[in-house]
Amino acid sequence: MDVYELLDRALKQFSPKEVGLALEVDPKTVRRWHLGETKPPAYVADAIRQRLLPLGEPPSDPGKFTFIDLFAGIGGIRTAFEQQGGRCVFTSEWDPYARKTYAANFHDGPDHVFASDITKVHEDDVPEHDVLLAGFPCQPFSIAGVSKKNALGRPHGFSDKTQGTLFFDVARIIAAKRPKAFLLENVKNLVSHDKGRTFSTIIDVLQNELGYHVKFRVINGKHFVPQHRERIIIVGFRDTADFSWDDLELPAYEDAPKLGSILHSENGKESGDIPSLGPKGKVLDKYILSDKLWDYLQNYAAKHREKGNGFGFGLVTPKDTARTLSARYYKDGSEILISRGAKKNPRRLTPRECARLMGFGDDFRIPVSDTRAYKQFGNSVVVPVIAEVARIMVPHLEEKKAAPAKRSRKAA
Incomplete structure (x- = not known):
């Protein structure tokens, strides 16, 4: 494939401005190259391959397990689970710029579905999968008493407590597809939001309404990278209660890398x-x-x-650990x-x-x-943190891979 074909492929995926940023040239220069008005320098072909276009053919390996990547951002959670042998079959991300970064880093086959707004995707259109992954944004919501709901003739429970939040979209897909497991990631403050009621509702829905064995833990990214970054990880399994955080291997803070390692x-x-x-x-x-x-x-x-x-x-x-990198x-x-x-x-x-x-x-x-x-x-995750959680999740997936799906939602 010559430089003009590569440039044409890049411009089908990115704007001239974005191609120019990646190649460190003016967008007008990119347009002139594309129109054949000027000849691109010799380095451009390799730069397009390295910086913009996925290399080779989409992976043909079916993977040890399949997963879907909701609220995917730039694919940090996906990266971690691919390292453990998983294959992504569905992605959702609404931000167009994040989608471009994601597309530049993952080369998926024709069976992979990339949706934008998950709230507009019917759960029946989501492919079957072993693991649901979601770094979901948590919008504030409150819980009214069931008695008050009944008095007003309004619904309560699963259909009402999470309605209007993006967690609802996670829950409805879990309810419809019954994956073997899920991993949800959010900010540490989710635990204390609305005096703990928000988090209590989420766990209640996952455990008692959807029937999953749920474990959660706050993990600091500075075990692996030179950054103080605490995030809550919620893990759930449909058919086993054997998953344990005791299997997690977190390097001691004093052994963790310092900023000099990333500068x-x-x-x-x-x-x-x-x-x-x-x-x-x-x-x-x-x-x-x-x-x-x-x-x-x-x-x-x-x-x-x-x-x-x-x-x-x-x-x-270079000898320090940084504060939390924010958006x-x-x-x-x-x-x-x-x-x-x-x-x-x-x-x-x-x-x-x-x-x-x-x-x-x-x-x-x-x-x-x-x-x-x-x-x-x-807005991303610390990839090694998710990779370590994925490492201890996968053996439980493999143990239950042949087990038939249980449709019951009764609490364990």
Whole structure:
């Protein structure tokens, strides 16, 4: 396939602006190449293959088990379960930019379904699967008393308690498809939201209404990456209660990697093939905070210190562990600023460093702008955390793989 065919494939999936970002050229240059007005340089073909297009044919291996990837983001949970031999048969993600990053990193066959808005997908149209995966957003909801519902002639229980939330879409698919297991991921605060009532409802639905054996645990990503990031993981099995968190192997915090392990070396060993690096492997100046922004952040922090508040920036060195990377990192980078010495302004992490901070390999493609990339990685999961949970889940899947589905929803 020559460079023009590769360019045509890329432009069927990405806009000229996005292709230009990936190739570090102006969108007008991409258009001129595509129209044949100018000839692309020799490096362009390899750059398109490496940065934008999936390599080779879709995998033909049926996998040890099948799974669906709901609220998929950029595929962090999928990555972890593929490492354990799973095969994805259905994906849903509404954000078009996340979909582009996802599509650039996973090459699926014609039997794979990619839906956008899961709320508009009928549960009967979701393929059969062994495991349901969902990093679902949890919108606030409250629970009214059953007696009040009855008095008003309104429904209660499963059909009402979760209606209007995105968890409802997870629950209705579980109810219809009865997968062998599920894994749900959310922020730690889900446990305490609405004085614990939200979480209590979710667990009640999963255990008592849907009939799954449910275990949950808050896990900090800093066991595996240099970032403090606590997330709750909810695991459920349909036919077995043998799953145990005791099998989880979490490295001690003191043995966990520090920021130096994910930062660019800036010694020339990393090539300028990474868009955020210059020709000599130095991080580009655009990631260094301006004098105006750095002064503002320091003054803002000082003002809040005087009031006894903890607000401020997070200045770190290669020997440290960072705060939680958030989706707002693109605004000023204040939660994780890399020190460049006392007399120099600090810098933001680059998108590639954010990918590493979340446990993605350097082969993970980033075909979107820095702003979009920061949002995507800030919303993602720590891949090694999910991979470790997947590792202890899979043996229980294999034990029950031949067991027929149980349609009963009675509590265990």
